[in-house]
Amino acid sequence: MFFRKKTYQDFTDESLVHQFSQSGDPDIVGVLYQRYAHLVFGVCLKYLRNRDDSRDAVIAIFERLLTNLKDHKIENFKSWLHSVSRNHCLMILRKLNRPGTEKDIETLEHYLASDETENTESIELSIVQLEKAITRLNADQRVCIELFYIQEKSYQEVAAQTGFSLISVKSHIQNGKRNLKNMLQSHEKPNQ
């Protein structure tokens, strides 16, 4: 048992899912729980704003994995789990119908309708293209991206060095990344 657990720890998520579909070994779900339960819990806390409801939600989501992992073909477990967590929170919010949760329900419905999951698409690009794209960002985004990713400073250090607030630093980094992605993807588009 101990040896088998240790082996499972080295598996990728997708390998674990595949192994589970073959063997149905519940220890596999245990490994996935250790990897992701705290993230699922955080998402539930964000929407449900209640510790007990969130804990119950995590339990329900992972206990359902025992059947869901066999019934669905999952290519990206992490993204799928994120969607499942959001779906579950939406279901709970609708059921509880607490005042003041309308905005959260709308947000979740929007996410799930637009299928906005993490972009795991990998973009092959050259260092030259990346450097060129960074120079085309506006000054605030460029300095934050450089400090955070190239000089590997923390948010706090970037804020201290630039004088921007933490919120602004995060905003510049997110917007800068989005703009870089747009620039690089438009460069990547093959001629049709």
Add this chain to the structure above:
Amino acid sequence: MKNQTNKPHTPPNREEIQAFLKGTADKNIVRKIEESISDGGFEAEAMEGLVSDPEALNLLPEQLTNGKLNSTGSGSVYKWLFWPTLAIAVIAVIVSLNHNREYTTPIVAGTKEMKPNMEEVLNAEAEQQNIENAILIDETEQITYAKTKADQPKTIIASPEKSMEPTQEKTSDPVKPIDPIGPENLVPEKEEKVAHSNVKFTYMNDLKVIDYSDLYTAGIKKTEIVLTGTPANVGDGSTASTENEMRTVFIPYEKFLMECMESFSKNQFKSALKNYLIILQHYPDDLNAHFYGGLCYYNLGKFDKAVLFFDKCIYNAYSTFEEEAEWYKALCLIKLSKDAGAKELLQRILLRKGFYASRAEKTLSELK
């Protein structure tokens, strides 16, 4: 030369996140978690929830065995280690809480070591009683309506979310070089520092409030006592008592907020705060209630709760109250004798070169 830049990404594990939330994570872990937050998606959303209630993660069972949640490890051998380990952990927590810990991570500082959490504060009945029993701080130290109004920065709408174009304005104009010759140039020109709001705002009683009219459609539920029965001046005295009827009404958010701000403008901090808490029961993310509720808590000497409220305004997608909340949070930390934390925050305010920079500089020099 082509390089694959998207290397496999391992999400932060539970221990790393717990260390981050406690402020004890080393630089590499802080960096790892911040990178995962900046990537958006699952980790970012999870961290939003976990930061809002840092202690909650301790309640989540650590293991799932045989498809069921089990908080203890498998095997009888480990069972005998559990209770001694738990006892040692409890003793360690008690010892560490008795030390005056340094303020390290801004995200955690407003919540770690703070006894109240948002759930307790929003527990209506208990908190209403706490407010009633609270005593106002000395009038000279209160953040009164007049002081709030005077210390409110001019605010303009900014749109930092727009891409590509450098739309975000600097918080201060570039300092013009001073010609050293001539006494008229010895005093620098007065610069107006402005704050930025990335959402619509308006004013009530000359105090800035976010305009939530597009978002809030349901009203605020208020229970009123309606007196029924014959008025005393026309009654014949035969009726023993008037009957009171409880009635629930829904008041539009703007009208209810106006009542709160009216109370605040009269320095009626207890009644204002009770109503801000009612808003939060309906709209838990409402920043108007958090900011002005925070000021009320300050005036009632509940500096720890005020910090909780100001943190909501600081670590929020809406920037409307960010600068003011940072400044008032710094004042709370000073009141709480958390000088290290206060200094760090004041230095950040100073570096920002915004509306409160000169105040921050003065306060820093007084703290040293």
